[in-house]
Amino acid sequence: MLDREFLRNEPEKVRAAAKNKGEPCLIDEWLELDERRRGHLGETELLRRRRNELSKEVSSLKKEGKEAGSQILESKEASTSLSTIDEELTVVDARMKEMELRFPNIPDPDVPVGKDETFNSVIKSSGEIRTYKFKPRAHWELMGEHLDSKSSGMITGSNFILLRGWAAKLQRILINWMMDFHSDAKMEEVWTPFLATRESMTVTGQIPKLESDMYRVEKDDLFLVPTGEVPLTNIYRNSKLLEKDLPIKIFGYSPCFRREAGSYGKDTRGLNRVHQFEKVEMVRMVKPENSEAALEEMADHVGRMLELLDLPYRVSLLATGDLSFAAAKCYDFEVWSAGQDKWLEVSSISNFRDFQARRGNIKFKPSAGGKPEFVHTLNGSGLALPRIMAALIENGQTKSGKIDLPEVLAKRTGTMTLGGLS
RNA sequence: GGAGGACUAGUCUAAUUGGUAAGGCAGCGGAUUUGAAAUCCGCCGGGUUUUUUCCCAUCGGGGUUCGAGUCCCCGGUCCUCCGCCA
Structure with a gap:
């Protein structure tokens, strides 16, 4: 498996290695998914952050014996939209991992290039x-x-x-x-x-x-x-x-x-x-x-x-x-x-x-x-x-x-x- | 095949019976020291980030919940025992 950062930054090396080894290469599709994944990741992090804050509020309000109805409601909403995005994120990530298992290793520079x-x-x-x-x-x-x-x-x-x-x-x-x-x-x-x-x-x-x-x-x-x-x-x-x-x-x-x-x-x-x-x-x-x-x-x-x-x-x-x-x-x-x-x-x-x-x-x-x-x-x-x-x-x-x-x-x-x- | 128990960081061990992962050891850096031991301070899961921050992470996957190490379901590994067996 190759490093995700490497796949992101050096796609042409990945492509060349696959070509020289005679392997198919799905790096372009991977890059697309990676971008999507990172977008989703940002969204979920914000939602989680909000939910964590609300949870803390609920916790301290309950300890004081007060009502926390509005916080609970908002947290519930956050959880709902979170699970929607998360679901897609899981699918994207699984697909990426699957693809990553199929990128061949990069040959060393001193390895002769040739098809057989x-x-x-x-x-x-x-x-x-x-x-x-x-x-x-x-x-x-x-x-x-x-x-x-x-x-x-x-x-x-x-x-x-x-x-x-x-x-x-x-x-x-x-x-x-x-x-x-x-x-x-x-x-x-x-x-x-x-x-x-x-x-x-x-x-x-x-x-x-x-x-x-x-x-x-x-x-x-x-x-x-x-x-x-x-x-x-x-x-x-x-x-x-x-x-x-x-x-x-x-x-x-x-x-x-x-x-x-x-x-x-x-x-x-x-x-x-x-x-x-x-x-x-x-x-x-x-x-x-x-x-x-x-x-x-x-x-x-x-x-x-x-x-x-x-x-x-x-x-x-x-x-x-x-x-x-x-x-x-x-x-x-x-x-x-x-x-x-x-x-x-x-x-x-x-x-x-x-x-x-x-x-x-x-x-x-x-x-x-x-x-x-x-x-x-x-x-x-x-x-x-x-x-x-x-x-x-x-x-x-x-x-x-x-x-x-x-x-x-x-x-x-x-x-x-x-x-x-x- | 069956029964029971366990699983938290490199390792060992906590966590209000549901309230947001605490410590010890080992390791690394530094202080002190003639040197060492001892002692003290810092670091010590992953991602992101300008140190900050934030997010994730308690064997894996689901579920309940505003919130799960903790409750429920499915699976894995290890240990003990029963059965079977070279």
């Missing part, structure tokens, strides 16, 4: 892309029956993952390793619910825009979380933190549920795009002046993980058209997929500035005194499992179809090699 991902700029590449003396296979070939699509199809329908044997074990070990890695970096480990209320989903920005992409439990009006960002961020909803509490660095595991309505047919093979995947997510709440540094720090942290996993990766600064609704700036991390000959997105790290904090009313009190300010929120995946699995399997493959593991994982599996096509 072709405008993203690669800012870093790391690791050597291995060459193979044979034609590398895709992970679904290497996994064979360990990626049991037939069974998952029976259970939930297409595009769900069912892992068996060594593949299931590898995923469990990866999750543990990731959790330990964050924990060692002095973040607080959190285990959250995996369902969230409509309000929680609104704070982080999935609702209203992406509601149809979410799985919903209708009876309770709960949503299956599309990312751990939702529960982790909402921990601090409606809080007034102290400056000394910042920065808050938390992380947690969650399954992520996405209907991805309309996405069928593209990149849906194997582990690439599924309705449920596993992820370890980091969330931060920081002082506004520190959010840019925090974004870089999180990016470094994720880069180190990929280096330890020995996966070649590149980092892109997303262009406006690829940037999510709530984000001001975002880095995407992609790993090289040897078997599919392409890059797979495994992490995105975003700075939301005060956009989510304003929706969720997350403030902090400066130690130097003064009014509470909104915190800046950030989050980043560290990391998303299925594509990391795919990349590890494809990049580590040997001619015989076995998988060589990076050292950090071999320590945990107790073996350097997994799988093998029999």
